[in-house]
Amino acid sequence: MAESKPRARIAPYHQPAAGWGALKHVAISLVKEKVAGGKYRTLFRQNQPDGFDCPGCAWPDRQHTSTFEFCENGVKAVAAEATSKRVTPAFFAAHTVEALMKESDYELEQHGRLTDPMVYDALTDRYVPISWDGAFALIARHLNALGNPNEAAFYTSGRASNEAAFLYQLFVRLYGTNNFPDCSNMCHEATSRGLPGTVGIGKGTVTLDDFEHADTLLIFGQNPATNHPRMLGELRECARRGATIVSINPLRERGLERFASPQHPVEMLTLGSTPIASTFIQPKVGGDFALIKGVAKRVLELDDAARDAGTPRVLDLDFIAAHTSGFDAFAHDLRAESWPLIEEESGVPREQIEGLARIYANGQRVIATWGMGLTQHKRSVQTIQMLSNLMMMRGNIGREGAGLCPVRGHSNVQGNRTVGIEEKPTQAFLDRLGRVFGFEPPREHGYDVVETIEAMLAGRIKVFVGLGGNFSIATPDTPRTWDALRACDLTVQIATKLNRSHLVHGKAALILPTLGRTEVDLQNGVAQGVTVEDSMSMVHISYGMNTPASPNLMSETAIVAHMAHATLGSAKVDWLHYAADYARIRDAIEQSIAGFERYNERVAQPGGFHLRVASRERDWQTATGKANFVPHALDTDTPVHRAKRLYGERVMTLMTTRSHDQYNTTIYALDDRYRGVFGQRRVVFIHAADLAMLGFKAGDWVDLTTVWDDGIERRADGFLLVEYDIPRGCIGAYYPETNPLVPLSSVADVCNTPTSKSVPVLLHRSAAQAAAA
Numbered sequence: 001m002a003e004s005k006p007r008a009r010i011a012p013y014h015q016p017a018a019g020w021g022a023l024k025h026v027a028i029s030l031v032k033e034k035v036a037g038g039k040y041r042t043l044f045r046q047n048q049p050d051g052f053d054c055p056g057c058a059w060p061d062r063q064h065t066s067t068f069e070f071c072e073n074g075v076k077a078v079a080a081e082a083t084s085k086r087v088t089p090a091f092f093a094a095h096t097v098e099a100l101m102k103e104s105d106y107e108l109e110q111h112g113r114l115t116d117p118m119v120y121d122a123l124t125d126r127y128v129p130i131s132w133d134g135a136f137a138l139i140a141r142h143l144n145a146l147g148n149p150n151e152a153a154f155y156t157s158g159r160a161s162n163e164a165a166f167l168y169q170l171f172v173r174l175y176g177t178n179n180f181p182d183c184s185n186m187c188h189e190a191t192s193r194g195l196p197g198t199v200g201i202g203k204g205t206v207t208l209d210d211f212e213h214a215d216t217l218l219i220f221g222q223n224p225a226t227n228h229p230r231m232l233g234e235l236r237e238c239a240r241r242g243a244t245i246v247s248i249n250p251l252r253e254r255g256l257e258r259f260a261s262p263q264h265p266v267e268m269l270t271l272g273s274t275p276i277a278s279t280f281i282q283p284k285v286g287g288d289f290a291l292i293k294g295v296a297k298r299v300l301e302l303d304d305a306a307r308d309a310g311t312p313r314v315l316d317l318d319f320i321a322a323h324t325s326g327f328d329a330f331a332h333d334l335r336a337e338s339w340p341l342i343e344e345e346s347g348v349p350r351e352q353i354e355g356l357a358r359i360y361a362n363g364q365r366v367i368a369t370w371g372m373g374l375t376q377h378k379r380s381v382q383t384i385q386m387l388s389n390l391m392m393m394r395g396n397i398g399r400e401g402a403g404l405c406p407v408r409g410h411s412n413v414q415g416n417r418t419v420g421i422e423e424k425p426t427q428a429f430l431d432r433l434g435r436v437f438g439f440e441p442p443r444e445h446g447y448d449v450v451e452t453i454e455a456m457l458a459g460r461i462k463v464f465v466g467l468g469g470n471f472s473i474a475t476p477d478t479p480r481t482w483d484a485l486r487a488c489d490l491t492v493q494i495a496t497k498l499n500r501s502h503l504v505h506g507k508a509a510l511i512l513p514t515l516g517r518t519e520v521d522l523q524n525g526v527a528q529g530v531t532v533e534d535s536m537s538m539v540h541i542s543y544g545m546n547t548p549a550s551p552n553l554m555s556e557t558a559i560v561a562h563m564a565h566a567t568l569g570s571a572k573v574d575w576l577h578y579a580a581d582y583a584r585i586r587d588a589i590e591q592s593i594a595g596f597e598r599y600n601e602r603v604a605q606p607g608g609f610h611l612r613v614a615s616r617e618r619d620w621q622t623a624t625g626k627a628n629f630v631p632h633a634l635d636t637d638t639p640v641h642r643a644k645r646l647y648g649e650r651v652m653t654l655m656t657t658r659s660h661d662q663y664n665t666t667i668y669a670l671d672d673r674y675r676g677v678f679g680q681r682r683v684v685f686i687h688a689a690d691l692a693m694l695g696f697k698a699g700d701w702v703d704l705t706t707v708w709d710d711g712i713e714r715r716a717d718g719f720l721l722v723e724y725d726i727p728r729g730c731i732g733a734y735y736p737e738t739n740p741l742v743p744l745s746s747v748a749d750v751c752n753t754p755t756s757k758s759v760p761v762l763l764h765r766s767a768a769q770a771a772a773a
Helices: 019-032 037-045 072-082 089-094 097-101 105-109 132-145 162-175 189-198 230-240 265-269 288-309 317-323 327-336 339-346 350-362 380-393 413-418 427-437 449-457 478-486 556-568 575-580 582-592 599-603 639-650 688-694 767-772
Strands: 118-121 126-129 152-156 216-220 244-248 258-260 279-281 366-370 403-406 463-467 490-495 508-513 530-533 538-542 652-657 683-686 701-706 715-723 730-734 759-765
Touching: 089 126, 118 132, 132 463, 132 490, 132 508, 132 556, 152 162, 152 449, 162 413, 162 427, 162 463, 162 530, 162 556, 162 575, 162 582, 189 380, 189 403, 216 230, 216 350, 230 244, 244 350, 279 350, 288 327, 288 339, 288 350, 288 380, 317 380, 339 350, 366 380, 380 403, 413 530, 427 582, 449 478, 463 556, 538 599, 556 575, 575 582, 582 599, 639 759, 683 688, 688 715
Parallel strands: 152 463, 216 244, 216 366, 244 279, 366 403, 463 490, 490 508, 652 730, 683 715
Antiparallel strands: 118 126, 118 508, 530 538, 652 759, 683 730, 701 715, 701 759
């Protein structure tokens, strides 16, 4: 690599989040990516009505006409896409796959944009050029040679537009399978599976307007400063008008302490900042379920006391009577729960739980938001349902300024699910799709991410197609996932930049380069817009403005259409007709999916339109016709419990997390400045008392091994110990470096999400350090 490696150091960060530090790193990113002068103007069209939607997170836009509707990480995403660096056929001619495998994920990212379709040549261990027609013919040949359509799996990243995703699911279902592993399976699947059982639909119930009216916000398992920085602007406004904000997270994140808004000149010029959260609760990793149940128990006790004293009740009895089912059974379960067990399992003292319950009970309009800190545990579905229970106790669903707010990661992960990327589709969806397109869709449920890896290992999946993403690195149990991909007859990766999944490939392999969100998408000389749905169910359109990185790129939508045309022909569906004008795809979505009436007309309005969420209107689409209280017992026999019974307090519970210079698996740089980590990524955050108990000190190097019961050794070597404010018995480290420690069989109940936030591990002094000693 031409760039020098940054100096590794640990240096605590004492400044507010964002501010001048964010602007400095925006400039660094633009320079490092060698963004050409004209493309700087791209930023001023980001999240604008006549511009493009940010390819980063799914946080919605407050002012769709604001000049500065972008953030530090959004700029990094745009800079990475607008880079002038290129990965050409000449690059592949100069590098074998074996040589590229020795580079880090950060180094692979730095090579730049892919320019041409490439096919793997086993004789030379290199990718070589192939024509687009040749690539599509190769895909069709492999797919049509399979004995059963279920021998192929079709992965989707959350960056895919509604148009590409809808055409993709239509192609795959006409081909004959529901094998749709997607990034939802690894992040918010607990939300998608948990909320329908309580409120009837797996989406949040709030819009940004509700944040203007909320007086209390409970933020569970989130680090907005890194994962969705524009949310901090919203929280800043809430804090400044006096709303109570509570951060509930094992890590006390800098962005929820103080925030300096780059969009407010006075704050910047005076070096000022705004305090965000007034209360910090740090449950142990995996302790949120017990904590939320403890808060609910205390709210019930407060209501009992109010009833006995003849004072106003704490529960919203009118809401419970008119809109809910199952409250009596839920209340009975709460009363029977043990306070000592709640304290033990949550890791939070009773007085803090009672304090949080008072904050919640005093709030008249409460929003509960959450990220993957709640969704990547064995009991994640139960946790989401317990949070729904808590919010229903005081009627905080379906009224202004209150509600449930899951914050999705990738920009269109929610939209993909809405338009049909779903391995377990409803019969109603399939019925309507079949009527519109005149075919009988497959009814058998397909494979999710974990099931796809297991099927590849067993030889049941022979063709893998990835529409975006970095499957080999995003997934758990890295060595086993790599074995699975290499067992395939064909792997196809549709991508903008080189990543690890292009190097961990099947016997035959294709890299298909695609347009980015920032680039002009011309079909028959007409610029096309693509649509996305954000975390709050707003659908808006996006037009690229940059010249494509290569004249040989195709859009994701066009690639899907050509794959379908080559594989199935166009007698049933005229794929190329749809790809020639994306408005036709939106018309097809309107016919196939409820809620998209007048799609093209409504999405043309500035800001787009809101997809109806029935639970927001207290329309409960459940079997009971009401919102359901769902009781759940505390679980004292999880894999972490069993590991501790074997090894005692030596077992640490690992949570994987992002660094600040990272988006999903994309590594922009080697810093995590808000946590004080610079020039490195192989670090473990650990409590000072655990360092002493284990016989280590900050600055020691360790290897990590997983405690599991299948006889497979899982390890990750060479990590620096960093003393940090994290609960006892818990450690944090970055993914994908620690994904090898997550067992494939370690999944959440009901939703099958990998439990990447609760991995039982042991720490060993690293072999290199031991030898040096």
